[in-house]
Amino acid sequence: MQAGHRTWVFDQQPVIVSTGTVGGPFEAQGPLANDFDMLHEDLWLGEDSYEKAHRLLFEQACQKALEKGQRQKEQVQFVLGGDLINQITPTSLATRTLGAPYLGLFSACATSMEGLALGAMIINAGGADYVIAGASSHNAAVEKQFRYPTEYGGQKPPTSQWTITGAGAALLGKEGSGPRVTSATIGRVIDMGLTDPFNMGGAMAPAAVDTIEAHLKERGVDPSYYDLIVTGDLGRIGHSVSMDLFKKNGTAIEESQYKDCGIMIYDESQPVYSGGSGPGCSAAVAYGHLLNRMKKGELKRMLVVATGALLSPLTFQQGESIPCIAHAVSIEAESE
Amino acid sequence: MQAGHRTWVFDQQPVIVSTGTVGGPFEAQGPLANDFDMLHEDLWLGEDSYEKAHRLLFEQACQKALEKGQRQKEQVQFVLGGDLINQITPTSLATRTLGAPYLGLFSACATSMEGLALGAMIINAGGADYVIAGASSHNAAVEKQFRYPTEYGGQKPPTSQWTITGAGAALLGKEGSGPRVTSATIGRVIDMGLTDPFNMGGAMAPAAVDTIEAHLKERGVDPSYYDLIVTGDLGRIGHSVSMDLFKKNGTAIEESQYKDCGIMIYDESQPVYSGGSGPGCSAAVAYGHLLNRMKKGELKRMLVVATGALLSPLTFQQGESIPCIAHAVSIEAESE
Numbered sequence: 013m014q015a016g017h018r019t020w021v022f023d024q025q026p027v028i029v030s031t032g033t034v035g036g037p038f039e040a041q042g043p044l045a046n047d048f049d050m051l052h053e054d055l056w057l058g059e060d061s062y063e064k065a066h067r068l069l070f071e072q073a074c075q076k077a078l079e080k081g082q083r084q085k086e087q088v089q090f091v092l093g094g095d096l097i098n099q100i101t102p103t104s105l106a107t108r109t110l111g112a113p114y115l116g117l118f119s120a121c122a123t124s125m126e127g128l129a130l131g132a133m134i135i136n137a138g139g140a141d142y143v144i145a146g147a148s149s150h151n152a153a154v155e156k157q158f159r160y161p162t163e164y165g166g167q168k169p170p171t172s173q174w175t176i177t178g179a180g181a182a183l184l185g186k187e188g189s190g191p192r193v194t195s196a197t198i199g200r201v202i203d204m205g206l207t208d209p210f211n212m213g214g215a216m217a218p219a220a221v222d223t224i225e226a227h228l229k230e231r232g233v234d235p236s237y238y239d240l241i242v243t244g245d246l247g248r249i250g251h252s253v254s255m256d257l258f259k260k261n262g263t264a265i266e267e268s269q270y271k272d273c274g275i276m277i278y279d280e281s282q283p284v285y286s287g288g289s290g291p292g293c294s295a296a297v298a299y300g301h302l303l304n305r306m307k308k309g310e311l312k313r314m315l316v317v318a319t320g321a322l323l324s325p326l327t328f329q330q331g332e333s334i335p336c337i338a339h340a341v342s343i344e345a346e347s348e
Numbered sequence: 349m350q351a352g353h354r355t356w357v358f359d360q361q362p363v364i365v366s367t368g369t370v371g372g373p374f375e376a377q378g379p380l381a382n383d384f385d386m387l388h389e390d391l392w393l394g395e396d397s398y399e400k401a402h403r404l405l406f407e408q409a410c411q412k413a414l415e416k417g418q419r420q421k422e423q424v425q426f427v428l429g430g431d432l433i434n435q436i437t438p439t440s441l442a443t444r445t446l447g448a449p450y451l452g453l454f455s456a457c458a459t460s461m462e463g464l465a466l467g468a469m470i471i472n473a474g475g476a477d478y479v480i481a482g483a484s485s486h487n488a489a490v491e492k493q494f495r496y497p498t499e500y501g502g503q504k505p506p507t508s509q510w511t512i513t514g515a516g517a518a519l520l521g522k523e524g525s526g527p528r529v530t531s532a533t534i535g536r537v538i539d540m541g542l543t544d545p546f547n548m549g550g551a552m553a554p555a556a557v558d559t560i561e562a563h564l565k566e567r568g569v570d571p572s573y574y575d576l577i578v579t580g581d582l583g584r585i586g587h588s589v590s591m592d593l594f595k596k597n598g599t600a601i602e603e604s605q606y607k608d609c610g611i612m613i614y615d616e617s618q619p620v621y622s623g624g625s626g627p628g629c630s631a632a633v634a635y636g637h638l639l640n641r642m643k644k645g646e647l648k649r650m651l652v653v654a655t656g657a658l659l660s661p662l663t664f665q666q667g668e669s670i671p672c673i674a675h676a677v678s679i680e681a682e683s684e
Contacts, residue, residue, distance in 0.1 A: 013474045017425055018449040020475050061666055089353055090534060098434040099660035100454050101668075108537040108671045113354040115462060115534060116454040116658070116673075118436050126451060130466065137473035138349045139356050198426060198451060201444040322452070324435040330397055332437075335444045337452075 013136060016230030018198045025192035026135040028343065029083070029142070029185040031299035032076025034069050036151065036177025039296070042278045047300035048178070049076045055152050055177060066095065066102035066150035069292070071109050073179035074144055081183045088112040088183070089140035092127035093147055095291050096120060096154050096175075103148065112144070121245050122199065122320030123147045124180065124295035125339040129196035131184045132341070138186075146181030146299075147318075149290030158209075158325055171211040173247045174284035176277060180295030191306050194344045197227035199337040201322065207333045209323060213250025213274075213286050216319040219336035220246060221257040224317055227340045228263070235265045238342070239311045242302065244294030244318035245274035247287030273297035294318040298343075306345050313344045349472060352566030354534045361528035362471040364679065365419070365478070365521040367635035368412025370405050372487065372513025375632070378614045383636035384514070385412045391488050391513060402431065402438040402486035405628070407445050409515035410480055417519045424448040424519070425476035428463035429483055431627050432456060432490050432511075439484065448480070457581050458535065458656030459483045460516065460631035461675040465532035467520045468677070474522075482517030482635075483654075485626030494545075494661055507547040509583045510620035512613060516631030527642050530680045533563035535673040537658065543669050545659060549586025549610075549622050552655040555672035556582060557593040560653055563676045564599070571601045574678070575647045578638065580630030580654035581610035583623030609633035630654040634679075642681050649680045 014021040033048045040051040050072055057065040070093065078085055091107050094100045094117040107114040119126040127145035134140050152162050154175040160166045184193065202219040220243050228235060235241065246254055251272045258265045273294045274287035298316045305311045317340040323332070350357040369384045376387040386408055393401040406429065414421055427443050430436045430453040443450040455462040463481035470476050488498050490511040496502040520529065538555040556579050564571060571577065582590055587608045594601045609630045610623035634652045641647045653676040659668070 015475050063662060063666065094454060096435070097660075098662065099432070099456065099658065101658065101660045101663045104537060104658040104671050104673075105663070105668065108539050111536060113534040113536050114455075114673060115466065118430060118452040118454045119450075120435065130451065133470060133473060133475060137469060139351050139469060198449040200447060200449050201440060203444050322435065322437065322440040324433075324437045326399060326434065327437045327441070330399065332441065335440050337440075337450060 019195060019227060019230035020133060021195045022132050022136040022193060024136045025194055026132045027185045027188045027190045027192060029183045029188050029190055030077050030081030031182045031303055032073040033296045033300035034072045034179045035296060039176060039178050044277055044301045047304050062150055062153035063097060063102055066153045067105045069150060069179040070103055070106040070146060070148040073146055073181040074110055077144060077181045077183040083142060083183060085110055087142050088144050090115055090143045092117055092131045092143060092145045094118045094123040095148050097157060119337055119339060120320030120322050121289055121291045122318040122337050122339045123291045125316055125318035125341045128182060128193060128341045129198060129339055132193040132196060135184055135186050141186045143184050144181050145184060146179060147291035147295040148179030149175050149292035151175045151177045154290060168285055169210050170285050171249050172285045173213060173274060173287055173289035175290040176288045176293045178292035178296040180292060180299035182299050189346060191303060191343050191345055193341060195231055195342045197223055197340040199223045199339045201335045201337055203333050203335040205333045209328050212321040213247035214253050215334040216321055216336040217246055217250040217253035218257060219338040220317055220319050221254050223338040223340050225263055238313050238315045240314040241265060241270050242314060242316055243272045245289035246272045246319055247274045249286045251275060315340055315342045355531060355563060355566035356469060357531045358468050358472040358529060360472045361530055362468045363521045363524045363526045363528060365519045365524050365526055366413050366417030367518045367639055368409040369632045369636035370408045370515045371632060375512060375514050380613055380637045383640050398486055398489035399433060399438055402489045403441045405486060405515040406439055406442040406482060406484040409482055409517040410446055413480060413517045413519040419478060419519060421446055423478050424480050426451055426470060426479040428453055428467045428479060428481045430454045430459040431484050433493060455673055455675060456656030456658050457625055457627045458654040458673050458675045459627045461652055461654035461677045464518060464677045465534060465675055468529040468532060471520055471522050477522045479520050480517050481520060482515060483627035483631040484515030485511050485628035487511045487513045490626060504621055505546050506621050507585050508621045509548060509610060509623055509625035511626040512624045512629045514628035514632040516635035518635050525682060527639060527679050527681055529677060531567055531678045533559055533676045535559045535675045537671045537673055539669050539671040541669045545664050548657040549583035550589050551670040552657055552672040553582055553586040553589035554593060555674040556653050556655050557590050559674040559676050561599055574649050574651045576650040577601060577606050578650060578652055579608045581625035582608045582655055583610045585622045587611060651676055651678045
């Protein structure tokens with residue numbers, strides 16, 4: 013394996029054998045509805061708490077990935093995942109159901125690509141034949157914990173974002189056919205001193221830029237190497253801030269090749285303020301819509317840059333600014 | 349690298365170049381006081397909140413490791429760590445100070461060995477020359493979050509445990525002299541249906557047994573291979589439950605070679621109920637006291653089995669039982 017300071021290039025190119033994506037009612041109304049394997053009509057999923065519904069989202073995404081990949085859960089050597097709920101209990105409880113050895117992760121909404129990066133590292137090194145990497149979020153569970161119960165009807169500024177209800181899981185394998193995980197760049201904590209939890213996109217944008225620029229430099233490629241560079245959940249404001257930063261730094265990324273999962277997942281008519289967010293956002297969009305586009309031949313190479321705000325309600329109350337991070341993983345279509 | 353279903357044997361044997369350990373006032377009164385690099389006289393560490401003091405514990409442990417290893421923070425390619433506080437903010441904020449790329453982890457009190465296992469995996473695979481793996485906990489910050497503010501003076505049953513105030517960090521390197529990380533076994537979520545958060549040791553014991561037995565089997569060694577098999581924080585009750593399980597399963601582990609960091613860290617006269625706990629417990633005891641014993645030649649091979657209870661106050665309130673996990677890492681003295 014080649015390695016830069018914080019970039020791994022996987023010579024064994026682990027394969028994304030299959031993926032599973034699950035969404036909620038709001039995601040079912042969005043433009044990517046057809047890319048989900050499973051959509052739920054309500055937020056409860058038949059459970060008696062939002063957190064239990066959250067757990068089920070992740071369980072179902074993993075099960076769908078196994079089903080589609082025609083693999084048994086006993087073949088999964090490690091599950092790498094996490095979520096935003098305190099002590100990442102939805103993911104831990106889902107992993108209890110799956111029964112596989114478990115590496116719990118936390119990078120807030122950047123957890124999806126932390127898991128894919130580490131999962132690919134393990135497979136590439138010969139540490140497993142199969143792993144599952146995934147992430148999930150549940151709008152009502154997250155709102156209740158970080159802000160107010162949704163029933164309060166608290167108003168939000170236009171800079172805020174909408175946590176998606178959804179999950180995405182990728183079954184990674186040593187061999188087989190499918191898109192390849194070719195490299196990963198791990199993020200540093202970047203904190204520009206912003207303190208407004210209703211503008212996380214703006215706070216996260218510099219972390220995304222830092223990781224993308226480090227990736228291009230350490231991997232030694234131009235932005236044009238990728239058909240698509242897609243951030244996790246910068247939303248409209250963060251997306252625009254990051255474009256400004258690229259221009260300022262002279263990084264030649266074109267508007268046409270640079271997108272955000274949080275913008276893509278909802279229609280402009282949906283009341284999601286600046287866009288979608290949550291660990292499930294980048295996971296569901298990358299493992300659903302974007303890999304579907306790759307399978308259709310519309311994308312050959314993409315860099316998925318999941319972005320995370322590592323704050324908590326307590327750090328906000330204690331006057332801390334928002335520490336942010338972004339982890340990037342490149343996925344490339346199988347060569348013909 | 350050789351790999352079992354959930355065991356990695358590291359052919360490159362990453363080196364523990366140096367470690368840093370930090371403790372609080374209660375740890376300073378314990379029998380391992382001399383093994384800490386730094387001890388604090390009060391819980392505040394000069395900060396204005398327990399959470400900020402918690403962050404500082406981890407920062408100082410990392411800085412001590414760098415100092416003792418005579419390495420610069422710029423050489424650290426990845427920090428792998430986590431803690432028990434919601435959204436692991438003390439670790440994330442400490443990593444902001446360090447400036448290194450960051451992989452946030454959560455396995456509750458098993459986080460220490462999750463980090464050492466993944467850090468060794470990265471070094472072994474050629475993904476870095478240096479990483480830091482560590483974990484920390486702060487008694488008052490954790491009590492406040494999981495139970496009641498300590499000022500309330502809430503009474504506890506004798507089965508409960510005392511979260512340590514402390515941190516341990518290991519600087520792992522590709523080359524150099526020092527103890528070697530030779531293998532790791534990742535835990536599954538084991539849940540025997542116990543629901544009492546004041547008896548976590550009892551709940552975690554079956555997870556420790558599951559991981560230790562899997563480790564011995566997959567690595568193909570007898571318990572006698574190790575001078576010491578040490579669990580993270582089972583405490584007196586969990587320790588005794590796990591011994592019973594070994595006997596029942598016919599696993600030949602001797603009382604004399606099987607210890608618990610949570611029992612070792614405090615004196616029997618200290619009012620810690622069943623013993624110490626917290627992610628900092630196994631980290632500080634393994635990276636301080638136990639590695640000191642290895643340096644003195646008293647230990648040649650040890651298996652550190654960090655144990656974690658993956659519950660939250662909310663899962664308890666929602667009637668969930670306690671999902672537990674244990675991750676094991678073997679550390680062996682440099683051969684002569």
